[in-house]
Amino acid sequence: MKRTGFVFVIAILCSVSLGCTCSRQSTTSYAAEEGFGAQRVQLASIQTASLQDASAEEEEVELVESSGETVPDPLEPVNRAFFEFNDKLYFWVLKPVATGYKTVVPEEVRVCVRNFFRNLSFPVRLVNNVLQGKFFGAFEETCGFLVNSTVGLGGLADIATAIDLKRHEEDLGQTLAVYGSGPAFYINWPFFGPSTLRDTIGTAGDIFLDPLTYLGDYWYAPGARGLNVVNETSLKIGDYESLKKAALDPYVALRDAYYQNRLSKIKE
Amino acid sequence: MRRKGWTGIVLLALWAVCGFDPAWAGVPTEKIKETTDKILVIVSDPALKDPSQAAQRRERIRKTVDEMCDWEEMSRRALGRHWAKRNEQERKEFVRLFGQLLERTYVDKVEGYSGEKVNYTGERVDGDYAEVDVKIVTKEKTEIPVVYKLRNKDQRWWVYDIVVEGVSLVNNYRTQFSDIMAKSSFEGLMQKLREKSAE
Numbered sequence: 001m002k003r004t005g006f007v008f009v010i011a012i013l014c015s016v017s018l019g020c021t022c023s024r025q026s027t028t029s030y031a032a033e034e035g036f037g038a039q040r041v042q043l044a045s046i047q048t049a050s051l052q053d054a055s056a057e058e059e060e061v062e063l064v065e066s067s068g069e070t071v072p073d074p075l076e077p078v079n080r081a082f083f084e085f086n087d088k089l090y091f092w093v094l095k096p097v098a099t100g101y102k103t104v105v106p107e108e109v110r111v112c113v114r115n116f117f118r119n120l121s122f123p124v125r126l127v128n129n130v131l132q133g134k135f136f137g138a139f140e141e142t143c144g145f146l147v148n149s150t151v152g153l154g155g156l157a158d159i160a161t162a163i164d165l166k167r168h169e170e171d172l173g174q175t176l177a178v179y180g181s182g183p184a185f186y187i188n189w190p191f192f193g194p195s196t197l198r199d200t201i202g203t204a205g206d207i208f209l210d211p212l213t214y215l216g217d218y219w220y221a222p223g224a225r226g227l228n229v230v231n232e233t234s235l236k237i238g239d240y241e242s243l244k245k246a247a248l249d250p251y252v253a254l255r256d257a258y259y260q261n262r263l264s265k266i267k268e
Numbered sequence: 269m270r271r272k273g274w275t276g277i278v279l280l281a282l283w284a285v286c287g288f289d290p291a292w293a294g295v296p297t298e299k300i301k302e303t304t305d306k307i308l309v310i311v312s313d314p315a316l317k318d319p320s321q322a323a324q325r326r327e328r329i330r331k332t333v334d335e336m337c338d339w340e341e342m343s344r345r346a347l348g349r350h351w352a353k354r355n356e357q358e359r360k361e362f363v364r365l366f367g368q369l370l371e372r373t374y375v376d377k378v379e380g381y382s383g384e385k386v387n388y389t390g391e392r393v394d395g396d397y398a399e400v401d402v403k404i405v406t407k408e409k410t411e412i413p414v415v416y417k418l419r420n421k422d423q424r425w426w427v428y429d430i431v432v433e434g435v436s437l438v439n440n441y442r443t444q445f446s447d448i449m450a451k452s453s454f455e456g457l458m459q460k461l462r463e464k465s466a467e
């Protein structure tokens with residue numbers, strides 16, 4: 001599957017130079033991927049130790065529960081206050097702004113804006129892939145960045161995904177975890193939302209790798225970041241609402257969702 | 269020469285099998301696919317899109333989801349060690365209320381359907397347990413990885429957990445439930461569930 005990714009970078013570069021469309025390429029790549037997937041999964045089903053270990057009878061459910069699968073939250077009262085603050089911030093400011101933006105800017109454009117910002121944060125992913133020893137990830141990220149920055153018109157079009165180059169979302173928080181750091185404790189920041197002490201340190205470090213930081217005069221960087229936030233929000237209006245609707249305690253639901261999602265990203 | 273021809277045909281046949289009908293797709297994947305396809309038919313049915321049909325539409329989605337999910341197993345896992353301490357009566361009411369909440373959450377999710385694609389990307393089976401990997405591709409080309417966890421009971425596969433982007437639904441509720449019970453009691457939790465279902 002990884003090989004296919006690389007082969008298709010070359011294929012797409014050739015096909016573009018020949019003036020072909022990329023849609024055919026991506027269908028072929030999909031069929032090929034399924035073939036590879038079949039082998040991989042069959043192998044996996046022979047090799048997997050036991051699914052039953054992960055999920056099972058009552059006693060084991062207890063084990064899972066007591067094995068520290070939840071994040072410590074000594075700052076809960078403060079965190080809850082900031083959760084309420086962010087909740088109001090979302091409904092009173094961010095959501096109306098993003099809704100207005102959504103009515104003015106067509107979806108295709110908003111997807112391009114998202115692609116652009118994601119492509120731009122490539123240095124963060126590259127460095128963290130390398131720091132975690134994920135050299136294939138670093139390589140695939142680099143290919144994706146080169147393809148998107150050129151054929152993808154400076155990152156506006158995400159050609160990399162279309163030709164099966166996987167994204168490897170690694171950040172410094174995950175790198176610290178790979179080096180053995182625990183999450184320490186949960187922090188719900190005003191404005192920025194869910195994090196942990198480790199991930200906060202990680203995010204602070206990642207800022208130095210983010211090209212937006214070096215955007216010159218000090219209004220440009222916050223401006224660009226603001227646009228990114230509004231744009232992202234406009235593409236997922238309703239997500240937070242449905243989390244709240246499904247939850248008995250939205251604060252705990254969000255904290256746990258954040259933590260579980262981070263754990264799965266670290267494992268990847 | 270003849271031999272080469274045969275090899276070619278065999279390879280072609282193999283490729284066709286791998287490429288068009290994933291050879292790994294076993295019974296658990298079929299179970300998920302069957303339910304998903306049924307739901308896609310319901311949510312794409314223009315006759316049911318009319319607001320006057322909303323109740324009927326929800327009811328039909330609900331019934332289809334019921335055929336896939338084992339609400340009792342989900343409840344047991346979400347209560348964790350507290351399950352053992354509850355009597356038959358309490359368990360029954362809990363399964364009913366929590367089942368309703370899960371069902372409603374699921375229906376809300378699929379009701380907002382707007383052309384997402386569902387790809388089946390893998391399956392792992394180990395005795396009576398299985399996991400089915402699914403990628404939901406949204407209109408904006410965002411991929412959402414979902415893992416269905418199934419358990420074989422009475423010769424049928426039942427879903428007992430759904431993991432979306434690494435977040436297990438059952439674990440998420442278990443964290444909430446144990447937090448609520450630590451601060452109040454099982455009765456307090458039931459009260460919250462009742463309020464939620466009355467919303």
